[in-house]
Amino acid sequence: xxxxxxxxxxxxxxxxxxxxxxxxxxxxxxxxxxxxxxxxxxxxxxxxxxxxxxxxxxxxxxxxxxxxxxxxxxxxxxxxxxxxxxxxxxxxxxxxxxxxxxxxxxxxxxxxxxxxxxxxxxxxxxxxxxxxxxxxxxxxxxxxxxxxxxxxxxxxxxxxxxxxxxxxxxxxxxxxxxxxxxxxxxxxxxxxxxxxxxxxxxxxxxxxxxxx
Numbered sequence: 001x002x003x004x005x006x007x008x009x010x011x012x013x014x015x016x017x018x019x020x021x022x023x024x025x026x027x028x029x030x031x032x033x034x035x036x037x038x039x040x041x042x043x044x045x046x047x048x049x050x051x052x053x054x055x056x057x058x059x060x061x062x063x064x065x066x067x068x069x070x071x072x073x074x075x076x077x078x079x080x081x082x083x084x085x086x087x088x089x090x091x092x093x094x095x096x097x098x099x100x101x102x103x104x105x106x107x108x109x110x111x112x113x114x115x116x117x118x119x120x121x122x123x124x125x126x127x128x129x130x131x132x133x134x135x136x137x138x139x140x141x142x143x144x145x146x147x148x149x150x151x152x153x154x155x156x157x158x159x160x161x162x163x164x165x166x167x168x169x170x171x172x173x174x175x176x177x178x179x180x181x182x183x184x185x186x187x188x189x190x191x192x193x194x195x196x197x198x199x200x201x202x203x204x205x206x207x208x209x210x211x212x
Contacts, residue, residue: 002121002192003059004199007052019065020057021045023107026131048102051077058114060107066108067114071125074098074135080168086135087157087168097132099125101171104142114150116185117192121174124179124196140165140201150180 002071003016010017021043028034028044036044051072058066072078074093078100081092093100101122106115125131136153138146146152160166182189184204 001059002117002195003027003040003055003057004121004125004196005057007049007053007055010055015063016057016059016065018043019107020055020105023065024103024105026108027105028103029122048072048077048079054125056118056125058110058117060109065107066110067118068103069101069105069118070123071101071122071134073099074100078102078135080135080137084166084168087137087159087166089157091136092154093133093168095132097130098135098170099129099133100133102134102136104136104138113185113187115145116181117187119149119151120181120187120189120192121177121195122186123178124169126173126190128196128200133172135168135170139167143159149184151177179198 002040005016006012018041022042023103025036025042025044028036029038035044038044048070054071055068056071057068061068073096074081075096078093079102080088080100081094085092104118105113121179126134129157135156138153139161143152151173153171156168156170158165158167178189181190
């Protein structure tokens with residue numbers, strides 16, 4: 001199932017949080033050899049985990065992490081503006097209607113459909129919070145994954161070629177994309193909405209709150 005958890009509430013889900021940060025270390029450090037920091041506990045964390053992001057997490061039946069991504073409003077600190085603004089020719093992406101998506105992570109044991117379920121859940125956040133787009137930095141390996149899921153971004157800028165390519169993309173979530181991603185995830189839109197409602201209950205328009 002999908003859980004939506006703000007950073008300040010991760011302590012309420014210790015097993016889920018612990019396995020998420022371990023899986024992030026496994027993916028980004030061990031498998032991809034990114035220049036990331038892994039602490040003494042084996043966790044991959046960075047300064048943006050201290051910004052109270054919204055985590056979208058696939059929870060396995062045993063309470064462990066199956067996959068996740070991290071969302072932050074672009075009106076605050078973001079990776080794309082702090083570290084990758086050269087990919088957008090110096091243009092900062094800042095809007096209450098655009099959130100950043102980072103640390104898209106899948107456990108080695110993730111079941112088929114988890115990546116698509118996370119993308120579908122990201123669409124729920126967009127619809128319920130009044131967000132128009134996500135922005136994010138991705139590498140070449142993700143191009144095939146996004147295409148298979150049915151949610152490819154518009155490219156704002158990129159550098160490198162082949163496997164070394166890195167780009168900034170902008171996503172929207174149309175009804176057509178929702179239907180395609182739901183089929184890929186084998187999760188009905190009704191089930192996706194139920195998971196969201198279970199996590200949040202009554203939702204306010206957070207984009208409007210930020211803009212006010």
